[in-house]
Amino acid sequence: MIPDALSQGQFDIVYNFLSLVIASQLFTALFLLISLPRILPRYRNAITVAIIVCGIAAYHYFRIFDSFKEAFVTDALGGAGTYTQAAGASFNEGYRYVDWLLTVPLLLVELVAVLALARKVQAQLLFKLVPAAALMIILGYPGEISGDTGTRGLFGLLSTLPFLYILYVLFVQLTKSLDLQPAGVRQTLSNLRWLLLLSWGVYPIAYLLPMLNIEGANAWVGLQIGYSVADILAKAVYALIIFKVARIKSFADDAEFARHESSHDEFAAASRER
Template sequence: MNLVQHGAVYNMLSLGIASMLFTSIFLWFARDRVLPKFRMAVMVSATVTSIAAYHYFRMFDSFNEAYGNGATEVQGFEGYNVGYRYVDWFLTVPLLLVELVAVMGLARAIQSSLLKRLVPAAAAMIVLGYPGDMKMNVFFEGDASIWGLLSTIPFLYILWVLFVEIGKSLAGQSAKVQGLLKGARLLLIATWGVYPITFILAMNDTGAPSFDAVVSREIGYSIADILAKCVFGLIIFTIARVKSAEESKEFAASEYKS
């Protein structure tokens, strides 16, 4: 059974590398296939998957060092480094919101106002989640899960901005773009939901995590990451294509069969 579990995480992390790396390369080259005003959104998407590709390479190596040779317990000092995921999220989660706002092509003042609120909230959400996952009671006596609760506050704020504030700006978009934007927003929220669920499931564990816990956490996080970064980035690219064709007849004529 351990061999199967080990192989599952091993192959899932490798799937993570392949998905992130080649979505990145595709998006970097594909940025020319949209109008200039939408290229920043595509480039930010490519940056997100590039950052994640780096961290999946590191996690793959860290996993093999910690659990190689059929070991089923964390080997003390050389244990699997969960820090990579948090460093990755700290950089990429704010950028995912930048992608979403950038592709909407809003007026500069509205865009700037949205980002000034979403980016710090997203960074705070990740920073506050980390001590809870690490079981570190740095400031509070008692249960470390207080950090999970604190991290929920910026999460709810982001939800509110995405649904109420950005909801207002949807009216100006075409029906097709509205559908895609709503889909992208829903995908973001659904995949982010995986993280607190995993957090709550692991809340009562004490000491070093069991092999079973590491297996389900790593597989869950990897699937959520691929959906939230690669699939999300490709939806952002599709929105940029559709909007480019809507805004320019020349673009539509040169990019599509009439």
Template structure:
């Protein structure tokens, strides 16, 4: 979707401030997760390590998105007019191409699967997510009311639905294997997954209905909200799952030592 549209002062500021907020959020997530990573036993750090890497990649790309957006506009007569420098939507898709597979692997890490099962599942999800993103990009840069945008969106949605279905099933299956106290957190992870991933198609589709400057704002803000929920917030709950699992294991080991000593 082209940003060659005049924006009002408020419309420009909404996108500007939201992008700025996401940059700060991703940076805070990166530093925070890096600092608390050592609080987990080594065997439970993998998921948080992946999440920390996601924060770093996302923060870099949001910085590039922010710079590209500000370069695409300048203020003239109280409105923001395109400068002629194109807004580079590819930064967002490159970010997703790198971070979505990492987020999926992050989730699989806490599903209580065998190493073989984890490897097979991650391989499937990485391929599906790569195809989903690669097929979505041509539609993103197509005119909002074009047939091409609809066709690319439909092709991308096939893999989108497949990923959600697989993860929903795998999370449900893993609940019986999880310690009792961890199960509510797994339900929360599943809810966050559905919530955040549900934002992406809305942000993709809505510009076709509202169009113009409003469509630009809806798209950029929608994607940004989805990324905050899907990355730092999701990773925080993955950390909570890992932390609780470590505490349960520590208690079980302590109980076992006590029983043997008795």
């Protein structure tokens, strides 16, 4: 599905979106690291996992970025012209699957960790979600690298089964735990599940494109844009929402901590006004 050539505009679009993802993941991780003291210790595990997820994503996007620049080159002066695949080099989509194998289970760990449930309940949820997430990615990869439509369809179907199980756990079993959360975060936590579903929905669509004979440079560029936007939503934006939930729950759990943080925010606002 990787095209033989890209126009200058197509190359620039992919180049800029890959750069955007790297910046989003890196600076989200930096913000969360600096902000760890602004939530209670019981919620810091969730944010630490979010930092790790963004760090892993940033690393792999650096590798994807380098692979892209090595795979498509031009002889035009000033780097302006048609970009063709370099001899002996190819764009490595495998980096994405390695990234997903690590980060997709951890995204579910973030959600469970910020709920701060009883240890037994938390362990039960993780035992269901984490293996299913890893299995979903592992089963999808053989189909991704296969040029045979039947093989691709078979492994696509197999990877859908753990995906449906994850949805069942998130939207049926996890709902009982959401009812135990403070009223101020219930809707936000519920919406997080939809954010995951929305962002993950890009991947099966991309998986189906070769089976529908949708190929060419424009389709490939659109695919890279979709992957980039989905990864920003599923990792950086998701992590910031998890942090917001942790802040609200920290305030609800400890009135003294809430007063201290509120006074800090008021001081910072007054300093900006001056």
